[in-house]
Amino acid sequence: MSAESNPRSGSPLRPVPADSIQNWDEQADVVVAGYGIAGVCAAIEAARAGARVLILERTSGWGGAAAQAGGFIYLGGGTPLQRALGFEDTPENMEAFLRAALGPGVDEAKIGDYCRGSVEHYEWLVANGVPFREAFWGEPGWEPPHDEGLMYSGGENAAPFNEIATPAPRGHVPQMENKRTGQKGGGYMLMQPLANTAEALGVTVAYDTRIQRLVVDADGRVVGVVAKRYGEEITVRAERGVVLATGSFAYNDPMIESYAPRLIGRPGAAIEEHDGIGIRLAQGLGAELAHMDATEVAFFGDPQMLARGILVNGQGQRFVPEDTYPGRIGQMSLLRQENTVYLVIDEASYEASQQTETATPFFRVPPTWAAETVAELESDMGLPARSLQSTVEVYNHHAGDGVDPLFGKKSEWVAPISGPVAGFDMRGFTAGFTLGGLRTDLDSRVLHVSGEPIPGLFAAGRCTSGICAGGYVSGASLGDGSFYGRRAGIAAAKN
């Protein structure tokens, strides 16, 4: 191959001129970089549209971050699973929620499109072998404890969103096997049937092959890639298009510093392969970005305990309805409370939380402080005098009536704090992955800063900015990754 002879070969992230390549080592109609959720969906649709598809995957197996994830796919608008379990939902209702929960600055066209296509997308997943069990898990938490197929996964039924749109659970979870041992989690059960489908359709895969550069012809059209396999550069011709599906930039330290510095030192729920390469390569062609600061933030507290207690910041103040989606708690903690958060819970509520079967027993830790009174706890925790006490007094003032007018925690979780109390030090209990990336249109075409598509270049998954701007819901990444992965495959195949 001849990319070595190109004078710019030594400049990483710059496009390689197509006319510098004499012989292509590989070729296909559609070349997909990355074999996670976006890549597999692109490959399936491109193959069904008649294209010869080659996936380049840098590791030695399929799955990406998806196969290690909990497997939530955010779907709604009245999916068969929602209806079977008695939940009403419409695309409009789903859209109203997502615009509130994921904004400000959301891609409104994309959210509307995603909501309108959500039922069809569910059916497509099922048709391609993804199993969903007709069972609902109604407790707050990160994941269902068993193999239930549906759960609230974004605070839909918590304040303030439960007054903005009719609550409906939209976290669709592929049926897990051996949940307790973690052998085949939801993400695995999502990826496995899709990978099987892709390969049954004749999609070929080059493993241990890492995309390095894009090849561009004289008209500015992307016509291939240069990749590295076993230390050797290879050239791969893409007759119809290249699909970038290489994941987030959570593990690219300079990018985190430039774009999402709150995540410095705390990548989470991503994989080390998420080095931002797809974003960088497209930036080298003048691609537009969006919401590069946006971050999912996990909060490693047991939601059963959180909902029953109160969360306070370094001033002893509450800041969030404790019964909401824990990812929202994480964002509020990391982005607004300097990552300084404590849980305060009385003995009775603590005991109640321990007796509930929850999804996250591994989040259970012993209390950092235990005291007979709130005043004593406040002092032990080193909070300013009267700060925690006044917070508890206000909380209790309303809790007797079963209400929380400050943050709107639901009555079922509200009870006056009394008797012995415990404090849990949850400072730094956060980690996350990045949500920003390439701006794409509804056909998953990568947009240039001019607003025009870059010819021959498509992208989906967490190397793109999907439906999220600042907020997050569990299932948004596997959701928009799979949805716009399909679009990328369709558009590339007919390019």
Added chain:
Amino acid sequence: MSAESNPRSGSPLRPVPADSIQNWDEQADVVVAGYGIAGVCAAIEAARAGARVLILERTSGWGGAAAQAGGFIYLGGGTPLQRALGFEDTPENMEAFLRAALGPGVDEAKIGDYCRGSVEHYEWLVANGVPFREAFWGEPGWEPPHDEGLMYSGGENAAPFNEIATPAPRGHVPQMENKRTGQKGGGYMLMQPLANTAEALGVTVAYDTRIQRLVVDADGRVVGVVAKRYGEEITVRAERGVVLATGSFAYNDPMIESYAPRLIGRPGAAIEEHDGIGIRLAQGLGAELAHMDATEVAFFGDPQMLARGILVNGQGQRFVPEDTYPGRIGQMSLLRQENTVYLVIDEASYEASQQTETATPFFRVPPTWAAETVAELESDMGLPARSLQSTVEVYNHHAGDGVDPLFGKKSEWVAPISGPVAGFDMRGFTAGFTLGGLRTDLDSRVLHVSGEPIPGLFAAGRCTSGICAGGYVSGASLGDGSFYGRRAGIAAAKN
């Protein structure tokens, strides 16, 4: 000229190939786009280094946002003005403060460089005719009320920064004329002598000339620009380099939506020419960005009243030391409190604030609510029962001792709230401009995403990411714009 004949001429923001241009309409050694603070400093230094300099300015006069600004330049490390007024400072002390106040994710090399060069930069400004009067204004506020030359402008003497670095005022303000009528404000008095200097050095200016595209040769080097003047495209050859000094993207709505959505609908302290064109053009060449979400946020409250009262959010909770830099109050309000902020102040403190000569009398508005007791005010304001009362109780509990252990407001501003009280509705009292932009090195070379400089392309001012990541201090923009504008001129001239 021949750019029209280029087949890509219709694609905005894409580079024009140099070989498509037969005749250049204008030429110079260094072409500077934008005649604000960064542009004028680049022009001066390039001209002093022997280059023929042409400034392209889209309006019909010099000044940019700088001439309309308050004029603060953030300088320190022991400037002659600081020393003359009895303040000790060192580059290291300044650096410690800026790293804390402008982070996380700051460009540490740039901050260190800026602090070490700060005294020399002050002397350069003075040598070029910028006047600073040896007088200090010590009150909290946005600007000095008269023509004082030095003021705290970033919360250096407020919590938490007053425990991180030794407080020193670093807001250097050019001596104003006719301050009260606004005829010649600090920004004007900064720009006027610098523009005079540039023109005395032979710098030429093409007014009403708007940069449209960059011209790039076959090696990827920027060798000129295409601009529009009176509706006609002209080509401008730059023998040694192009300096982008076109300001922020505060008035580019799609960019605000993509990158800094908290500012949607609230641009402030910027000018409408700030459309992000310099950023876009460089992005089209694969330029790296940084901190595109970062925003300065002004808060339109009278700092004298703020410092004497308490600021509370929609839950009646305090969230900031009220005696800090008002820009920090603005950031905390917009980015963390949903732009929902109220001032609560008792009659005695309100009266005291009115009797002080402040810089911002136009911020004085009548109270929204007035009540005999805090309980009554709480109810009138529609805050949850007991929420504001408990906040005041905690505040008063410590105010009797003259301390504020929650947020560290200084003793001089702390007094128990008693007697009749007023509430001011300050919801939405914010507006701002963007701080993110092109990533440049210490020589103001625009960096490609690969980390390499883009040959022939330099940038400074608010189209670049300067010393700020998320935080802000007044004077940072005129400060890094002038400092790195000079660097751009020097580097371009010897390119």
